[in-house]
Structure formats: C-alpha cells, structure tokens
Amino acid sequence: MDELFENKAYDYDAYNQGLFNAMPEGAACVLEIGCNGGSLGAAYKKANPGSSYYGVELSKPAAAHAATRLDLVLCGPADEMDLSFLTGKIDCIVYGDVLEHLVDPWTLLANHAKLLKKTGVVVASIPNVQHWTLLDHVLRGQWNYSDYGLLDNTHLRFFTLNTIHRLFGGAGLKIDKVFGLNAHNEAASRFCEIMRPALQALGIDVAEFLNRTTPLQYVVTASLAD
Numbered sequence: 001m002d003e004l005f006e007n008k009a010y011d012y013d014a015y016n017q018g019l020f021n022a023m024p025e026g027a028a029c030v031l032e033i034g035c036n037g038g039s040l041g042a043a044y045k046k047a048n049p050g051s052s053y054y055g056v057e058l059s060k061p062a063a064a065h066a067a068t069r070l071d072l073v074l075c076g077p078a079d080e081m082d083l084s085f086l087t088g089k090i091d092c093i094v095y096g097d098v099l100e101h102l103v104d105p106w107t108l109l110a111n112h113a114k115l116l117k118k119t120g121v122v123v124a125s126i127p128n129v130q131h132w133t134l135l136d137h138v139l140r141g142q143w144n145y146s147d148y149g150l151l152d153n154t155h156l157r158f159f160t161l162n163t164i165h166r167l168f169g170g171a172g173l174k175i176d177k178v179f180g181l182n183a184h185n186e187a188a189s190r191f192c193e194i195m196r197p198a199l200q201a202l203g204i205d206v207a208e209f210l211n212r213t214t215p216l217q218y219v220v221t222a223s224l225a226d
Contacts, residue, residue: 012037012065018181018219019096019125020044027051027091031115033078034058034098038066045070056081079108083115090115095124097217099167100155109171113224122173122222128180129158132191132213150216161212164220173222180215188214 020040023030026048032041035055045053054072057063063075074081079102093112099105113122127150134150137143145153159167161178168175192199192210199206 011039012062013039015040015043016096016125016219018179019094019123022123022177022219022221023094024092024121029090030054030092030094031083031086031090031112032056032094032096033112034096034101035062035066035070035073036096037062038069038073040094040096041066042069054086056083078102079104083112086115088115088117091117091120093120093122095122095126097125097127099124100127100152100157100159103156105157106167106170109167109173113171113173116224118224120224121176122168122220124220124222125181125217126159126164126220127152127155127217128160128212128215130160130212131216132188135213136191161218164218168220168222169225172225174225175220175222177221178218180211180218182214182216185214 020043023044028050029052030041030044031054033056035041035057036059038055041053041055045051052071054074055063055066055070056074056076056078057066058075058077060075063073067073074083078098093115099109102108109122116122129150131150134143143151145151145155147153164178165175188210192206192213195209196206199209
C-alpha cells in the first residue's frame with residue numbers, strides 16, 4: 001500500500017475549498033490526517049496566523065514538503081501512529097478524502113476523537129459511493145478502478161450518507177452539519193427520471209434519491225456526542 005501512495009503524483013498547492021470553508025475560524029490547534037504537501041494547512045495558517053497546525057502524512061515526499069509549511073509533521077500510517085500526546089489538546093481534526101483509504105476507519109476515528117478538546121470538532125470530506133454515475137456503471141456490470149476519483153484504486157472503504165452517519169456515531173461523534181459537493185446537474189436529473197418507475201416500485205422517494213446520488217463527496221462537521 002505504501003508503494004501505491006509513493007507513486008502517486010501530488011499537487012502540493014491544491015486543496016479542497018469546501019473542506020477549508022467547513023473548518024472553524026481561529027482554532028488554536030489543528031490536526032490534519034493525510035495532510036499531503038501541507039497546502040490546506042498553509043491556507044488555514046494564512047487566514048488564522050495564531051493557529052498551530054499539525055499534520056500526519058504517509059507519503060515521505062509529501063510529508064517533507066508539508067514540513068516546510070506546518071508546525072509539526074509526522075510521517076507514517078495514521079492507523080499505526082501513537083498520537084496520545086495530543087489527547088484533549090486538539091480543536092479541529094481534519095480528514096480530507098482519507099477515511100476511505102483506511103483498513104479500519106471506524107476504530108481510527110473513535111481513537112482520534114479522544115484527542116479533541118470538549119469543544120473540538122472533526123471536519124471530513126468523504127466520497128459518495130451512491131453517486132449516480134457509479135449506480136449507472138453497476139447496472140451495466142462495471143466497477144472499474146482508476147488512478148483518482150470515486151473509484152480511486154487506493155480506496156479500501158466506501159460510504160453513503162447513511163453509513164457516514166453510522167461511522168461518526170460509532171466513534172462517539174454527532175454530525176452537526178453535512179453538505180454535498182457538486183450541484184445538481186442535467187445528467188443526474190435525467191438518470192433519476194429514467195429510474196423513476198423502479199424507485200417508485202421500491203418505495204424510494206425520487207427527490208431524496210436525486211439528493212443522495214448527486215454529490216461526488218460529502219463534507220461533514222461533527223463534535224463530541226453528549
């Protein structure tokens with residue numbers, strides 16, 4: 001698995017604007033799991049100069065680049081790293097398209113929740129396996145992995161909006177806000193209309209189906225459950 005990540009071509013200056021927008025302003029201490037080359041952290045620190053920003057990154061070249069931008073970067077698999085020294089100290093933990101790459105994201109998220117301050121939040125972007133293009137492909141007998149996108153060949157886990165809620169709930173977190181990235185488009189609406197008779201026969205609300213199958217990914221903000 002390490003080799004797959006090492007061989008990927010990264011853009012060290014790109015970051016997910018939707019994820020950035022979901023992060024709380026003025027967080028004193030941020031931890032990003034899978035910080036790549038530190039572009040998101042650099043943007044956050046520019047907007048919030050007083051913040052300390054820590055990163056964990058699997059790729060050695062990316063971690064080395066991130067180390068020039070962030071306050072602390074640890075290189076290695078996130079699910080094998082002891083971060084207990086940060087227990088109760090983190091205001092915001094960020095997972096930008098990371099959880100789907102892990103063997104056991106359920107345990108990792110539960111363990112990392114212990115790092116949060118009582119008022120801390122988790123912000124994550126997660127691909128939507130219920131996207132209409134994937135449903136269309138499955139109906140045609142296709143499930144083809146690629147170097148990027150919804151079926152990135154390094155994805156180990158797949159989530160819908162329902163299973164995202166279960167993932168966070170099982171980790172002792174409650175989702176405060178969730179929104180989909182990628183507005184409704186004509187192709188998605190056409191697919192939904194083609195599927196309408198089958199959806200109605202299955203008792204599935206057509207409008208809700210369109211809402212669930214249009215986002216390419218979800219951005220989630222969660223906090224510790226009471």
